[in-house]
Amino acid sequence: MAGDVSAPSPPTDERRLPRASWLVRLGWLALATYVVYAVSLLDITWERFYAGLGHGATFVARMVPPDFSRWELLLQDLAESVEIAVLASFFGILIALPIGLLAARNMMPLWVTWPARALIAVCRSFHPIIVAILFVKAVGFGALAGILALIVASIGFIAKLFAEAIEEISMKQVESVRASGAPFLNVITFGVLPQVFSRFIGFSSYQLDSNFRVSTVVGIVGGGGIGGTLFAAFQRFDYDFVCAILLSIIALIMVVEVFSARLRATFQ
């Protein structure tokens, strides 16, 4: 009998479990081979590693105790980093919102989403440091270059996630608002935004986090903030001052982390 559990019918070609294809297995093999090959290129030896540990120990020893004697410079630079991060987040998110909406394929026709998606792709294609180098060339040294670079990064990140969040909303809720004869902007404010608002707060606060981190390094390429001072201290072997700067950055990032966690919790 066909339904007899104790004696199942013999396996046939149609009754086999799917297995990984040869192509997938070949892919894994190729990856493993490349990793081994790439490691062999690096000339990693135990002697080098051992010597590196020694250098590291000396470096760390010279970092303590941290030197906070130039605290005024430190605070001033930190303030500039905060300024870069906050302004870039504010304007970046503000610009990203309409772009993200235009890029959402469930709300907009193809001829609108395509250019919006291209713009987002361009914003995302370079690391903020590369963009910062470009802006330093364009507008000169200083915080403005850093702000502009981080605005570009924020647009790329927020617009992409915002578009994706909108594409995942329930169209039923949108449909009912549309059925009431609401004009497009009212459909957005009542049918779409309520559905994506908490997620939007979520990734905006992540972007704020990220902007704070990056605002501490854009200075290395001349984009303002504490990064420039950090880089100079490194080059002058002022490792105790380097330590002071690093500790301040850690403190700043932790404060921001707590703040953005609070923000997310409030709008859940």
Place this chain on the structure above:
Amino acid sequence: MNRVDPATRTESGPTRARSLVVRNLVKEYKAGQPVLRGVSLEIDGRGITAVIGPSGTGKSTLIRCINRLVEPTSGEILFHGQDLAHLRGHALRAARRRIGMVFQEFNLVERLTVIENLLCGRLGYVTPLKAWLRRFPERDVGRAFDLLEAVGLKGFATQRADALSGGQRQRVGIARAIMQEPDLLLADEPTSSLDPKTSVEIMELMVNLAGRENIPVIINIHQVALAKRFADRIVGMSGGRIVFDGPPSALTDDDLKTIYGGEAWLET
């Protein structure tokens, strides 16, 4: 085209203004595979019309063509002296404002409060800025609270829609549709997601509210018993065509066989 002002509209009498004529409506989602095969229907501006028929026979499509949530392929839908099938842009939105809709899955905006969901019914009349700021006219807000009471949800105004039970949600859905002060109420399987007792309560509520304001109702419904109990007229659809049209008393088992096919299901 002559836009009719709601204030002066009553001169011609509600019956005339609220009638709907569907002529030879065809809808093909895929070319060559029509879901509606030339449906013609006249609703004379009063009473409850129930549309019954098997799943996939185009009941939902018919209703959604009327307020253009679905684009008809050909045919005419005459309402307020306009052909709804060919309206666009502002004229379409203006027509939708006078057509309320109740959905199978309620389609409330989950993260908005109950009262905001009711006010969604007025979104066709407020500017985007005022909608954003929740500055609805006092009259609308007052009516929203009155209707909330009328559907038995007094005190629920500031609850979020996702905190409500199915029956409560549909009450909000009905109140939202009535908020539009519609000249026609469409209901797409309004009780299919509800238990039998709640289904009857919801039907009673909808019929009473619509009757109070003389709004004609077209309702898609699966439960033949509910259709017979509440409707003044029953339209039976099968295979994208109307195969029965008459008062509930005229609906025989033979008619039901024609509509649904087979007869085994009738025996219980």
